[in-house]
Amino acid sequence: DTAVSQTPKYLVTQMGNDKSIKCEQNLGHDTMYWYKQDSKKFLKIMFSYNNKELIINETVPNRFSPKSPDKAHLNLHINSLELGDSAVYFCASKPGAGQETQYFGPGTRLLVL
Amino acid sequence: SQQGEEDPQALSIQEGENATMNCSYKTSINNLQWYRQNSGRGLVHLILIRSNEREKHSGRLRVTLDTSKKSSSLLITASRAADTASYFCATDDGAGSYQLTFGKGTKLSVIP
Numbered sequence: 001d002t003a004v005s006q007t008p009k010y011l012v013t014q015m016g017n018d019k020s021i022k023c024e025q026n027l028g029h030d031t032m033y034w035y036k037q038d039s040k041k042f043l044k045i046m047f048s049y050n051n052k053e054l055i056i057n058e059t060v061p062n063r064f065s066p067k068s069p070d071k072a073h074l075n076l077h078i079n080s081l082e083l084g085d086s087a088v089y090f091c092a093s094k095p096g097a098g099q100e101t102q103y104f105g106p107g108t109r110l111l112v113l
Numbered sequence: 114s115q116q117g118e119e120d121p122q123a124l125s126i127q128e129g130e131n132a133t134m135n136c137s138y139k140t141s142i143n144n145l146q147w148y149r150q151n152s153g154r155g156l157v158h159l160i161l162i163r164s165n166e167r168e169k170h171s172g173r174l175r176v177t178l179d180t181s182k183k184s185s186s187l188l189i190t191a192s193r194a195a196d197t198a199s200y201f202c203a204t205d206d207g208a209g210s211y212q213l214t215f216g217k218g219t220k221l222s223v224i225p
Contacts, residue, residue, distance in 0.1 A: 043215040100205050104155035
C-alpha cells in the first residue's frame with residue numbers, strides 16, 4: 001500500500017548506458033516531480049508534471065527525458081549516462097493546485113561506473 | 114537556484130534535550146515547509162507555515178516564521194533517538210509553478 005513507489009531501488013550501471021527509473025503514486029494526485037539529491041544531500045527539482053503535462057523543466061541535460069503515460073506514473077529515462085549522474089533520484093507527488101504538501105518516494109540510488 | 118539555507122549543518126544532542134534548526138531564504142514566499150529524511154529514505158512532510166503566520170505547533174514540533182528576516186526555525190522538544198535524521202526547509206513562492214525549493218538540510222543526531 002505504498003503511496004509513492006519507485007523502481008528500481010538501486011541501479012548500478014556503466015557510463016554510456018541508457019536506463020529508466022519508474023515512479024507510481026496511488027494517491028490520486030495531479031502533480032508529480034523528479035528530484036535529484038547529490039552526495040551533499042542537496043535536493044534539486046528536475047521536472048514537474050501536472051495532469052500528464054510538463055510544467056517545470058529545470059536546467060537539466062536533454063539526456064534526461066521524463067514520460068508520463070498517465071496521471072499516476074512519471075518515469076525518468078536517462079540516455080548516455082555520465083559519472084556525474086550518480087545520485088539519489090526521488091519521485092514526489094502532490095494533490096494539485098492549492099495543496100502544497102509533497103509526498104516522496106523512497107528514492108532510487110544510481111551509481112554510474 | 115537554492116533558496117533555503119539551514120543552520121547548523123549538523124547538530125548532536127542528548128536524548129531529552131531540545132533541538133533548534135534555522136532556515137534562511139532569499140525571495141518572498143507563500144509558505145515554508147519542513148521535511149524530515151531518515152537515512153536512506155525519502156522525505157516526509159512535517160509541518161507547513163504560511164507567510165501570514167508567525168508560529169505553528171504540531172506535537173513536539175514548533176515552527177516560527179519571520180518574513181521580515183526571511184527566516185524560520187524548527188524546534189523539536191524532548192528529543193528522542195528516533196528523531197535522528199536530516200531536516201530540510203522548503204519554500205513555495207506561490208507563483209503557481211507548483212515548485213518547492215529545498216535547503217541543504219541539518220543533520221540531527223540524538224544520542225540515547
